[in-house]
Amino acid sequence: MENxxxxxxxxxxxxxxxxxxxxxxxxxxxxxxxxxMTEEDEIYQLDKLKNRERLPQSYKNSRSVLVxxxxxxxxxxxxxxxxxxxxxxxxxxxxTKSGKPIAGSRKNHILSVMxxx
Numbered sequence: 001m002e003n004x005x006x007x008x009x010x011x012x013x014x015x016x017x018x019x020x021x022x023x024x025x026x027x028x029x030x031x032x033x034x035x036x037m038t039e040e041d042e043i044y045q046l047d048k049l050k051n052r053e054r055l056p057q058s059y060k061n062s063r064s065v066l067v068x069x070x071x072x073x074x075x076x077x078x079x080x081x082x083x084x085x086x087x088x089x090x091x092x093x094x095x096t097k098s099g100k101p102i103a104g105s106r107k108n109h110i111l112s113v114m115x116x117x
């Protein structure tokens with residue numbers, strides 16, 4: 001956030017302002033807390049509202065994809081600047097940390113996580 005010493009009310013207003021104007025948010029700001037498992041997290045609540053049940057390992061796997069593949073590529077990119085062609089280009093080139101190709105099923109999971117964001 002812009003100021004780490006915000007009051008709770010200021011922080012809530014900041015988040016609401018960002019959520020209502022996502023063009024100002026980077027992918028990292030928007031998705032950094034996705035796929036965590038605490039009762040307060042929005043993605044957990046959204047899953048509950050949609051009657052989707054995820055196993056703890058599912059959150060862990062999705063979180064791993066976010067941290068290891070999506071955030072490194074799109075971290076500082078504004079949501080409004082991410083175009084389908086950027087995602088296609090990234091998806092074609094996504095590899096392991098050591099640069100090795102990723103299996104097709106894993107790549108599909110990576111794309112699935114990106115689509116959830």
